[in-house]
Amino acid sequence: MNSEFSFRLLATDGKARRGEISMPRGTIRTPAFMPVGTAGTVKAMYLDQVRDLGADIILGNTYHLMLRPGAERVAKLGGLHEFARWPYPILTDSGGFQVMSLSQLRKISEKGVVFNSHIDGSKHEMSPERSIEIQGLLDSDIQMQLDECIALPAPVSEMERAMEMSLRWAERCKTAFGDQPGKAMFGIVQGGDNETLRMRSADALAAMNLKGYAVGGLAVGEPQDVMLAMLDVTCERLPHEKPRYLMGVGTPDDILKSVARGIDMFDCVMPTRAGRHGLAFTRHGKINLRNARHAEDHRPLDEESACPATRDYSRAYLHHLVRSNEALGGMLLTWNNLAYYQHLMAEIREAIAQGRFEQRATEITEGWQRG
Numbered sequence: 001m002n003s004e005f006s007f008r009l010l011a012t013d014g015k016a017r018r019g020e021i022s023m024p025r026g027t028i029r030t031p032a033f034m035p036v037g038t039a040g041t042v043k044a045m046y047l048d049q050v051r052d053l054g055a056d057i058i059l060g061n062t063y064h065l066m067l068r069p070g071a072e073r074v075a076k077l078g079g080l081h082e083f084a085r086w087p088y089p090i091l092t093d094s095g096g097f098q099v100m101s102l103s104q105l106r107k108i109s110e111k112g113v114v115f116n117s118h119i120d121g122s123k124h125e126m127s128p129e130r131s132i133e134i135q136g137l138l139d140s141d142i143q144m145q146l147d148e149c150i151a152l153p154a155p156v157s158e159m160e161r162a163m164e165m166s167l168r169w170a171e172r173c174k175t176a177f178g179d180q181p182g183k184a185m186f187g188i189v190q191g192g193d194n195e196t197l198r199m200r201s202a203d204a205l206a207a208m209n210l211k212g213y214a215v216g217g218l219a220v221g222e223p224q225d226v227m228l229a230m231l232d233v234t235c236e237r238l239p240h241e242k243p244r245y246l247m248g249v250g251t252p253d254d255i256l257k258s259v260a261r262g263i264d265m266f267d268c269v270m271p272t273r274a275g276r277h278g279l280a281f282t283r284h285g286k287i288n289l290r291n292a293r294h295a296e297d298h299r300p301l302d303e304e305s306a307c308p309a310t311r312d313y314s315r316a317y318l319h320h321l322v323r324s325n326e327a328l329g330g331m332l333l334t335w336n337n338l339a340y341y342q343h344l345m346a347e348i349r350e351a352i353a354q355g356r357f358e359q360r361a362t363e364i365t366e367g368w369q370r371g
């Protein structure tokens with residue numbers, strides 16, 4: 001049992017890295033995909049299934065849990081791990097992104113954000129210190145700084161103002177977090193789609209000597225080449241020996257291209273949300289089970305898969321469930337999609353360890369295109 005947070009680089013292949021984060025609640029094999037468990041649940045899944053698919057860590061959201069059931073209530077019930085029965089590491093987002101994207105934002109100032117709950121309209125204030133306090137009440141293992149996420153495109157002056165305030169908030173979060181050996185607080189690189197701002201943000205956060213670094217403010221609708229260009233300038237300025245987490249990313253293709261640029265951790269609602277909407281991710285590419293062409297197709301999604309949802313059910317049955325809006329449809333496709341994402345991450349980790357990541361990435365991409 002490790003009492004500290006530590007990150008070990010086990011192998012590199014170009015800029016791609018194979019590593020391990022050791023924490024008291026478990027080890028996280030990187031590159032890692034973190035299923036999103038927004039309100040303390042990975043939607044349509046039992047957490048035992050999520051674990052069996054190979055997930056070492058899941059995500060929780062400060063914004064959702066502070067509104068419902070409330071951070072103090074979760075603490076009273078033993079913390080998020082006890083509440084949701086997930087004994088392994090949990091990373092919690094700070095609420096910055098969710099306030100901007102979900103709530104009716106009333107005010108943002110040096111002090112923090114004031115917003116109305118998207119659930120019942122009640123007014124809430126969240127400072128950097130309160131965000132860290134909430135994440136502590138949740139007993140989160142990896143806590144994210146509060147940052148200001150702005151929608152792109154935006155004027156450079158606006159991106160600069162938000163980036164600089166996020167840096168001041170990072171300092172305040174670091175102070176509020178203090179010294180918790182078995183936990184970590186990650187900074188978040190901001191700067192929009194401006195390379196100079198991204199470099200300034202990365203350099204300033206690197207100087208704070210944090211335990212890990214996220215790249216934020218991306219995957220907000222910008223073209224993939226813009227996101228990748230920001231990774232090129234950001235990753236090389238972040239400490240080589242610390243984990244790098246690309247927030248909200250992404251598709252399997254985004255993940256391959258981001259691992260190639262030095263990213264170690266990912267989270268995205270794509271596999272779970274798409275599953276609930278009838279979309280299957282497979283090694284042959286995406287399959288929309290709502291499409292009538294599957295109505296009498298007795299083949300499973302992939303007979304070679306180890307996942308029962310992928311191997312044992314006909315496309316015709318999945319099509320029927322999706323068309324009938326049956327709960328089992330979303331359950332089976334979410335199961336399939338998370339199985340595929342974790343299988344992809346395992347293939348990536350193996351390829352880096354063998355020094356053949358670029359070749360394997362090409363083979364995987366060709367598999368999607370062959371269909």
Ligand SMILES: CNc1nc2cc3c(cc2[nH]1)N=C(N)NC3
Pocket residue numbers: 093094095096097098144145147149188215216217218219220247248249
């Ligand atoms: C879905 N795309 C996405 N981009 C993000 C960017 C951020 C984030 C969450 C995201 N999700 N959380 C933050 N606290 N900051 C940056």
